[in-house]
Amino acid sequence: MALIDEATAKQLKDRFMAEMKNTVDVKVFTNPVISPDRPDMAELNEFTLSLGRELHAIEPRIIIQELNFNSPIAAQMGLQTSPSILIGYDTGYRIVYNGAPYGHEATAFLETLIAVSRGDAGPGGKAGKALLSLDKPVKIQVFVTPSCPYCPKSVFTANRIAIAARGKVTAECVESTENEALARSFNVSSVPQQVINGDRESITVGAQPENVLVMQVLKYGSPAVFETLRKEEEDASAKAEQLTENPDGIIRLTAGNFDAALAKYPALVVDFWAEWCGPCKMLGPVIEEMAQELKGKAVFGKLNIDENQSIAARYGIMSIPTVYYFKAGQKAGETAGALPKAELMKSLRGFLGI
Numbered sequence: 001m002a003l004i005d006e007a008t009a010k011q012l013k014d015r016f017m018a019e020m021k022n023t024v025d026v027k028v029f030t031n032p033v034i035s036p037d038r039p040d041m042a043e044l045n046e047f048t049l050s051l052g053r054e055l056h057a058i059e060p061r062i063i064i065q066e067l068n069f070n071s072p073i074a075a076q077m078g079l080q081t082s083p084s085i086l087i088g089y090d091t092g093y094r095i096v097y098n099g100a101p102y103g104h105e106a107t108a109f110l111e112t113l114i115a116v117s118r119g120d121a122g123p124g125g126k127a128g129k130a131l132l133s134l135d136k137p138v139k140i141q142v143f144v145t146p147s148c149p150y151c152p153k154s155v156f157t158a159n160r161i162a163i164a165a166r167g168k169v170t171a172e173c174v175e176s177t178e179n180e181a182l183a184r185s186f187n188v189s190s191v192p193q194q195v196i197n198g199d200r201e202s203i204t205v206g207a208q209p210e211n212v213l214v215m216q217v218l219k220y221g222s223p224a225v226f227e228t229l230r231k232e233e234e235d236a237s238a239k240a241e242q243l244t245e246n247p248d249g250i251i252r253l254t255a256g257n258f259d260a261a262l263a264k265y266p267a268l269v270v271d272f273w274a275e276w277c278g279p280c281k282m283l284g285p286v287i288e289e290m291a292q293e294l295k296g297k298a299v300f301g302k303l304n305i306d307e308n309q310s311i312a313a314r315y316g317i318m319s320i321p322t323v324y325y326f327k328a329g330q331k332a333g334e335t336a337g338a339l340p341k342a343e344l345m346k347s348l349r350g351f352l353g354i
Helices: 006-019 041-058 072-077 105-118 125-133 151-164 180-185 210-221 223-240 258-264 278-293 309-314 341-352
Strands: 024-029 062-067 084-087 095-098 138-144 169-175 193-196 199-205 251-253 267-273 299-304 322-327 330-336
Touching (some): 095 105, 095 151, 151 169, 210 223, 251 258, 267 341, 322 341
Parallel strands (some): 024 062
Antiparallel strands (some): 084 095, 193 199
16 A cells, blocks of 8 residues: 555645755665564565655655665664665765654655755854854754654754755754664653754753754854854844833844833734744744834834743743734734734734724
8 A cells, every 4th residue: 555645646746846956865774684672673664665665756856775784875874773764865965864754754854855956055144154164073863753743843954954064964863762772872751852963961852943953063063153153142132132212123022021021112012933934934024014114103022932932831822923912011912823914003003002
C-alpha cells in the first residue's frame, strides 16, 4: 500500500512544480541486519525507502540514492542509526535525519527538500548574514519524537541555518525513540531539545526562536562576531523597550515593561506575534502604518510570544497574530488574524473610542 495517497500526491506534485528550482539529492542509509533491541527497525527501514521512492515518482528532481553503512559517506558523517538520511550532500549541505522522518517530522522533511532545491538564503539580519563566514564548524542536534507537534519547527529552523551556512553547519534531526542511548546521554526528557556541538551547557528545551538559535550557532562558530552582535542586540533592545511619552513608531513590549506600558498609555494596541509566523509578518507593516497615522492618539507595541511566554499565557494567546486593544490599562477588545487595515481601524475606533 502506498504511503502517499492520490490526493496528497497531486498536492505535493503541484507544490514541488511551483516551488522547487533544482534537483536535490537524498541519500537513504539502511542496515539489513536488524538489531535485537530495535524490533521496529525493519518497518522503519521500509517506510523510509518507500517514502523516498514515492517522492521520486512524484517529483523526479528528488534524486534518491539507497546506500548501506559500508559507504564512506556514512563513516564520514558518523551515521549509525538505521535508517538515516542525508539531504543535499552532493551540493555541500550537511542535513541529517538520524531516524525515520515519520509522524509530524514528515512536514519539516518536505519543507527541507524544497528549501535545499531553492538554496534558500536562510535567516535574515546581521546574525543571519554572519552565518556565511563562520570561523569553525558547528553541529546542531535537535531531539524529536514523531508525536511532537512543536518539533518540526525546531528541525526546520536548524535546517535553514545549515542551508545558509552550507558545509559549515551540520543540522541533525535525532529521533529520540530510535536513538535511546544518545537521548539518554543528553538527559532528553521533553522535546524538542537542541544541543550545539555536543555541549551540555548549550542545551535548550522547547522550540527556540530562529534568532536565538542563530546566535547560539555564532557563539560556537564565530565567538568574536557573537559578542559584537550580542552587545548590539542588548543596546537595541534597551532602546526599543524605553517607554517614552509619545513613542515614534512601535515600541517593543516584553515581560519586563508590559505592565508599565499598560499603566502609562491610556490607549495601547498590542500585536502578539512570533518570528516563525507568516501571517504575523504580513500584518507587521499594517501595524507600523497605523502607529504612524495615530501617533499621539494611541501607542502601538509588539510582543513576541516565544520570548515572553508569561504574558502570552496571562492573556491566553492561542493563535497569532492576535491584536489586543487596551483602554486605561484594561482590555477593551481583540482581533485575530492578518486583517485588512480598514477593518483594524474600525475595530480600534470601536474599542478605544478614538
